[in-house]
Amino acid sequence: MNENLKLAIQASIEAGEAIMDIYQQDFNVEYKLDDSPLTIADQKSNEVIMNYLQTTPIPIISEENKQLDYSERKDWKQCWIVDPLDGTKEFIKKNGEFTVNIALIENQQVQLGVIYVPATKHLYFADVTQNLAKEIVLQNIDASVEEILNQSTSLKLQNNQAKVRIVGSRSHMNEDTTNFIASVEEKTDKKVEIVSKGSSLKFCLVASGQADIYPRFAPTMEWDTAAGQAICKAVGLQVIDHNTGQEMLYNRENLLNNYFMVSNQNLISNE
Structure with missing residues (x-):
């Protein structure tokens, strides 16, 4: 498996655990300038993911980081794009429908993607270059990435005629x-x-x-x-x-x- 994909999977799972630590408590909600909600879970998840991704030489665009001007980004051949907690409104409602999103971009096109659902431990991941897309509900969050790959099942499109x-x-x-x-x-x-x-x-x-x-x-x-x-x-x-x-x-x-x-x-x- 692509080493960057392994890293993103590990980061998403650990970030998901940080989110769930907050989810199970009472937490405060702040609002950004655009009125979108922000919780400490967004920030904790971002810290975890940054710790993983900053070990690579690839620059990062994250919702919770200060956004760089395009003049600094325009020549990037690759970049990570991260939403540490997608669905903050769902998180606040405590309906479980929130995710950790990590993607790798090359020449403006998606290459890798990981979506992790902390509340259900449902993991989706993909390597576009290999036409590989899989899912798994984790029974053990400490499982190795190799175990996750071996135990996961392929995503397949289904046509519904009805x-x-x-x-x-x-x-x-x-x-x-x-x-x-x-x-x-x-x-x-x-x-x-x-x-x-x-x-x-x-x-x-x-x-x-x-x-x-x-x-x-x-x-x-x-x-x-x-x-x-x-x-x-x-x-x-x-x-x-x-x-x-x-x-x-x-x-x-x-x-x-x-x-x-x-x-x-x-x-x-x-x-």
Whole structure:
């Protein structure tokens, strides 16, 4: 296995344990300038991940780090992109639907991705260059990465002929999304089912065949999507930027993503 992927897996699991230490306590919630919530769990997780990733020569973009100006980032060939706690709103609600996201980018394209769900110990990881995407529910968080690889199962796309399953955000469903769902209902004879999830788990639903389409018509940042895109890409899916019509790129001048779509196949027509 790629050594950087091993490192990211180890970092995500240990960060997840730091998050769960806070999750099981009463904790304070602060708010950033954009009104997004921040807890000590975000900060503790970030500290753990930085300790791992800073052992590599690869620069890091993390939600909880001070963001460098594009003039300093524009010549990077590689970078890590990290969300130490994706789904802070879900964490605050204590519904378990929050994740640790770590991705490796090369020439603006996703190469590796890890998504770890601390509350359930569900681990997803991918190496895009090897078309490898796997998942495992950890029985032992102290298991070696080699054991994790051997015990994990491959993610496989599944075509559902009876219905179209559309992923909706647990906390961010909006008018554009509901309009898109309505348009799908008009264009297909299949039953349309809404599958709700928080955080980057929405990508995992499509990559694991539990959903068919993930439309995102709400703001996200690069750290919200990079790891999920890597997992989707490794199973043969594309995350398409609505503005460019192309696969979403990373380490852009503006770290705010455009709207995007992940789709298993063309399920929104009658053909």
